[in-house]
Amino acid sequence: MSFERTRSGSTRADQTTVRHANLGVVLQHVARGGPRSRARIAAETGLTRGTVSSLVAELIDLDLLRETGKDERPGRVGRPAQTLELHDRVVAVGLEVNVDYLAVCVEDLTGTVRYERRIYVDNRRSSPAPVLNRLARMARQALDAAEGAGLLPAGIAVALPGLVDVRTGTLLRAPNLGWSEIAVADELRVRVGPRAVRVENEANLAALAEHWQGAARGLRSFICIFGEVGVGAGLFIDGELFRGSHGYSGEFGHMTVDRDGALCACGSRGCLETFAGQEAIAGRAGIPVGGGGRMRSVTEELVRRASAGDPQVVSSLDEAGQYLGIGLSAAVNLFDVDAVVLGGCFGPLSPWLEGAVRAGLDDRVLSAAWSRCELRVSEFGEGAAVRGAAALTLRSVLAAPWTMAERREAPRRAVI
Amino acid sequence: MSFERTRSGSTRADQTTVRHANLGVVLQHVARGGPRSRARIAAETGLTRGTVSSLVAELIDLDLLRETGKDERPGRVGRPAQTLELHDRVVAVGLEVNVDYLAVCVEDLTGTVRYERRIYVDNRRSSPAPVLNRLARMARQALDAAEGAGLLPAGIAVALPGLVDVRTGTLLRAPNLGWSEIAVADELRVRVGPRAVRVENEANLAALAEHWQGAARGLRSFICIFGEVGVGAGLFIDGELFRGSHGYSGEFGHMTVDRDGALCACGSRGCLETFAGQEAIAGRAGIPVGGGGRMRSVTEELVRRASAGDPQVVSSLDEAGQYLGIGLSAAVNLFDVDAVVLGGCFGPLSPWLEGAVRAGLDDRVLSAAWSRCELRVSEFGEGAAVRGAAALTLRSVLAAPWTMAERREAPRRAVI
Numbered sequence: 001m002s003f004e005r006t007r008s009g010s011t012r013a014d015q016t017t018v019r020h021a022n023l024g025v026v027l028q029h030v031a032r033g034g035p036r037s038r039a040r041i042a043a044e045t046g047l048t049r050g051t052v053s054s055l056v057a058e059l060i061d062l063d064l065l066r067e068t069g070k071d072e073r074p075g076r077v078g079r080p081a082q083t084l085e086l087h088d089r090v091v092a093v094g095l096e097v098n099v100d101y102l103a104v105c106v107e108d109l110t111g112t113v114r115y116e117r118r119i120y121v122d123n124r125r126s127s128p129a130p131v132l133n134r135l136a137r138m139a140r141q142a143l144d145a146a147e148g149a150g151l152l153p154a155g156i157a158v159a160l161p162g163l164v165d166v167r168t169g170t171l172l173r174a175p176n177l178g179w180s181e182i183a184v185a186d187e188l189r190v191r192v193g194p195r196a197v198r199v200e201n202e203a204n205l206a207a208l209a210e211h212w213q214g215a216a217r218g219l220r221s222f223i224c225i226f227g228e229v230g231v232g233a234g235l236f237i238d239g240e241l242f243r244g245s246h247g248y249s250g251e252f253g254h255m256t257v258d259r260d261g262a263l264c265a266c267g268s269r270g271c272l273e274t275f276a277g278q279e280a281i282a283g284r285a286g287i288p289v290g291g292g293g294r295m296r297s298v299t300e301e302l303v304r305r306a307s308a309g310d311p312q313v314v315s316s317l318d319e320a321g322q323y324l325g326i327g328l329s330a331a332v333n334l335f336d337v338d339a340v341v342l343g344g345c346f347g348p349l350s351p352w353l354e355g356a357v358r359a360g361l362d363d364r365v366l367s368a369a370w371s372r373c374e375l376r377v378s379e380f381g382e383g384a385a386v387r388g389a390a391a392l393t394l395r396s397v398l399a400a401p402w403t404m405a406e407r408r409e410a411p412r413r414a415v416i
Numbered sequence: 417m418s419f420e421r422t423r424s425g426s427t428r429a430d431q432t433t434v435r436h437a438n439l440g441v442v443l444q445h446v447a448r449g450g451p452r453s454r455a456r457i458a459a460e461t462g463l464t465r466g467t468v469s470s471l472v473a474e475l476i477d478l479d480l481l482r483e484t485g486k487d488e489r490p491g492r493v494g495r496p497a498q499t500l501e502l503h504d505r506v507v508a509v510g511l512e513v514n515v516d517y518l519a520v521c522v523e524d525l526t527g528t529v530r531y532e533r534r535i536y537v538d539n540r541r542s543s544p545a546p547v548l549n550r551l552a553r554m555a556r557q558a559l560d561a562a563e564g565a566g567l568l569p570a571g572i573a574v575a576l577p578g579l580v581d582v583r584t585g586t587l588l589r590a591p592n593l594g595w596s597e598i599a600v601a602d603e604l605r606v607r608v609g610p611r612a613v614r615v616e617n618e619a620n621l622a623a624l625a626e627h628w629q630g631a632a633r634g635l636r637s638f639i640c641i642f643g644e645v646g647v648g649a650g651l652f653i654d655g656e657l658f659r660g661s662h663g664y665s666g667e668f669g670h671m672t673v674d675r676d677g678a679l680c681a682c683g684s685r686g687c688l689e690t691f692a693g694q695e696a697i698a699g700r701a702g703i704p705v706g707g708g709g710r711m712r713s714v715t716e717e718l719v720r721r722a723s724a725g726d727p728q729v730v731s732s733l734d735e736a737g738q739y740l741g742i743g744l745s746a747a748v749n750l751f752d753v754d755a756v757v758l759g760g761c762f763g764p765l766s767p768w769l770e771g772a773v774r775a776g777l778d779d780r781v782l783s784a785a786w787s788r789c790e791l792r793v794s795e796f797g798e799g800a801a802v803r804g805a806a807a808l809t810l811r812s813v814l815a816a817p818w819t820m821a822e823r824r825e826a827p828r829r830a831v832i
Contacts, residue, residue, distance in 0.1 A: 246786065254749050255749060258674075335665055364672055
């Protein structure tokens with residue numbers, strides 16, 4: 001690329017790049033720090049007051065910031081310092097295909113969930129097309145509701161229970177669904193604006209949601225496991241999601257914990273998820289799973305029976321906790337992370353897992369005496385991945401606010 | 417820190433910082449790219465010819481660069497373009513305490529080992545003080561030899577088989593030695609120049625050596641396992657050694673592979689190294705280990721018998737390969753690295769391990785069909801950690817050449 005240089009040495013392209021970057025700086029500053037005045041933003045970011053005023057005007061125009069109507073320092077002499085806050089009008093749609101449910105949520109830029117729906121259905125009984133059509137219908141209903149409420153959808157992303165190629169929007173392999181090489185982004189017949197639907201691994205998105213709004217807030221280095229029928233993990237290093245060389249990191253559930261164990265859906269033997277996944281727990285506890293048609297959540301049933309003190313359920317959960325402790329201690333021994341987050345179904349099940357997981361970490365992590373790994377529990381539970389899918393878009397908007405112009409320019413909702 | 421600004425806006429401190437950075441740029445450029453002329457360095461780094469000439473003069477003065485006496489483009493019209501290369505006069509001393517040996521090496525800036533010595537001795541039979549005294553004597557002999565050959569030692573670092581606190585130079589815990597909280601850097605009675613002796617985990621150093629000069633050259637993301645009585649791992653991500661939150665990453669050998677397995681020296685049960693460590697292999701093969709006084713290398717004995725086709729040895733090695741495959745596939749499932757390096761004793765033993773390790777990776781890594789993890793074998797074998805210890809200092813010199821002035825200023829060899 002080459003640009004004609006102006007006398008001052010900067011090009012128009014340079015100037016646009018700088019303005020784009022500064023829009024992100026101001027928006028993210030308010031997102032992180034909370035409501036504040038233009039003057040305070042200028043002082044804290046090092047930008048001039050004039051620049052901040054101009055940037056704020058553009059962000060207000062894009063429905064990303066709004067004036068609160070409150071004075072930052074009421075009662076003080078001089079002109080009132082009007083405070084600005086994140087607008088809650090821009091939203092993103094998160095979708096999720098999991099083994100035994102479909103989910104949708106609409107979340108706004110402030111992190112508030114404005115709409116959510118989950119349908120328990122065994123997707124192993126279907127080929128991908130009808131499942132994706134059903135998910136698209138759920139997305140359209142969510143978009144109708146959002147638009148009816150005057151919200152501005154900025155994009156759609158899908159959480160998937162397996163290996164994902166984010167560049168092509170393809171689900172490469174989901175052993176528990178029995179799906180492989182599904183072009184989810186293309187086949188999902190719903191879209192917002194000109195941007196393609198994004199896809200990402202469910203556990204990566206769960207970790208993102210936990211870091212943004214949940215149990216992992218403030219942590220720079222952690223592993224978040226996301227339990228369902230399968231068990232995945234999302235890793236954060238230095239405050240950023242770690243995806244590995246090809247985006248295939250975090251396949252925690254396929255760690256071998258018993259060389260001669262039972263066959264796993266992945267084709268290997270003795271994988272962790274065959275001992276600690278939701279259905280493995282339910283199976284040992286004598287709870288039928290994978291029944292036809294709509295199901296209750298297996299997790300809810302496990303919580304209900306464990307709360308009632310059912311010894312078979314409690315013992316099965318303790319067994320799962322021991323295996324999770326083995327897997328997590330291996331991860332902590334390898335990675336030296338500060339904390340572990342129990343997410344997905346392990347969130348609500350944590351009262352019966354935590355003891356064994358803690359003991360596993362204390363007994364099996366070599367450095368435990370010098371840096372005891374923190375154990376945190378997700379409050380989002382199974383809802384984390386779909387929230388993370390919405391967060392994926394919202395984080396892009398926060399980092400690159402100017403893209404909202406383009407996101408809004410095209411027909412707001414092109415359903416193909 | 418505050419500096420008085422000059423008219424041009426830069427301070428003397430700024431100028432020194434820039435010159436220091438540029439010294440590193442030029443030296444590392446020659447280190448990576450090989451011999452080249454001042455003009456070529458200028459063209460390739462974007463520095464002016466005058467600056468390069470001045471920087472090169474200083475680097476020659478520090479014995480870090482030298483003129484080869486060869487013209488870069490012989491036979492061309494005009495002034496000859498004298499080429500510059502790394503000088504081989506600056507060296508670093510690497511030391512290693514392992515469970516059944518002590519080692520020392522002297523390596524120069526070009527990566528050539530100029531001196532090395534290894535003594536097989538069971539250090540579990542000693543308290544730390546006599547072991548460290550013996551290691552210090554080995555270091556002094558190496559320094560004598562180096563200085564006798566006119567070399568300039570730049571520093572000393574020690575590879576240790578356990579958890580290390582690099583800031584304080586302390587070995588926190590080495591389960592296989594039964595040592596804990598040993599202030600190695602302080603207690604080792606030898607030093608070069610004013611700098612403290614550095615300590616680091618052996619597997620991290622092995623990975624560093626493999627990346628710099630060995631089997632992992634050119635890899636940006638890999639896990640290098642370093643086998644001895646214990647089994648550690650060094651991780652590289654994005655071309656850099658990954659040390660975790662506290663420097664405790666890579667405790668590969670303490671991954672649980674059998675929940676109810678035998679007691680490990682660490683106090684846990686069923687750790688990988690109790691199945692795949694050198695003594696576990698020897699034990700299953702019927703080779704006595706841990707005998708009193710000086711021993712032959714257990715690895716050499718295993719290689720000798722396996723080469724002769726001893727079925728008990730071959731079967732024990734295959735068993736170890738299966739467990740290494742289990743552990744490595746867990747690491748690859750979690751990390752999504754491009755390659756695995758079999759190092760330490762696993763280097764010479766690789767002919768009898770590779771098949772089972774490869775099969776483990778192919779069968780147990782979920783993404784194997786989309787990104788088959790490369791399997792490489794160390795040629796340095798058990799020598800990698802002590803080479804990495806030398807490399808630790810040499811890399812510091814390459815990154816911060818100006819420190820050589822200080823390293824040489826103090827008495828060149830202060831033996832405390």
